Amino acid sequence: MSKYALPRKExxxxxxxxxxxxxxxxxxxxxGFKRTPNSGATAFSKxxxxxxxxxxxxxxxxxxxxxxxxxxxxxxxxIQEMNFMNKEHQAIVFNFGPDEPNYYIINELExxxxxxxxx
Numbered sequence: 301m302s303k304y305a306l307p308r309k310e311x312x313x314x315x316x317x318x319x320x321x322x323x324x325x326x327x328x329x330x331x332g333f334k335r336t337p338n339s340g341a342t343a344f345s346k347x348x349x350x351x352x353x354x355x356x357x358x359x360x361x362x363x364x365x366x367x368x369x370x371x372x373x374x375x376x377x378x379i380q381e382m383n384f385m386n387k388e389h390q391a392i393v394f395n396f397g398p399d400e401p402n403y404y405i406i407n408e409l410e411x412x413x414x415x416x417x418x419x
Contacts, residue, residue: 316362323395324358328349347382348393357377357381357391357392363398364398365396370394
């Protein structure tokens with residue numbers, strides 16, 4: 301069990317927010333990013349996590365799953381929020397449930413930049 305695992309009490313259900321908070325804390329610690337207060341629901345701070353140049357939107361599932369539907373709106377909204385926050389890069393972070401690895405969705409230009417780093 302990871303240190304971000306949710307305590308399970310018989311008969312108690314955890315909210316989506318609890319699972320999202322755990323995922324955000326894990327990402328923040330792993331990457332050295334900061335969590336956005338109230339998950340970007342304020343007028344001045346957007347996205348779920350940020351650094352000097354990046355804005356991340358995190359998505360998780362409450363139970364382990366074999367699939368997740370990626371919404372175009374997640375990406376377009378994160379691009380708009382990246383511009384609003386004056387960040388250079390954005391990504392969608394998702395996993396297939398609690399204690400599962402995170403995966404990052406980036407556009408082709410970002411991927412090409414990563415390839416250039418290999419040269």
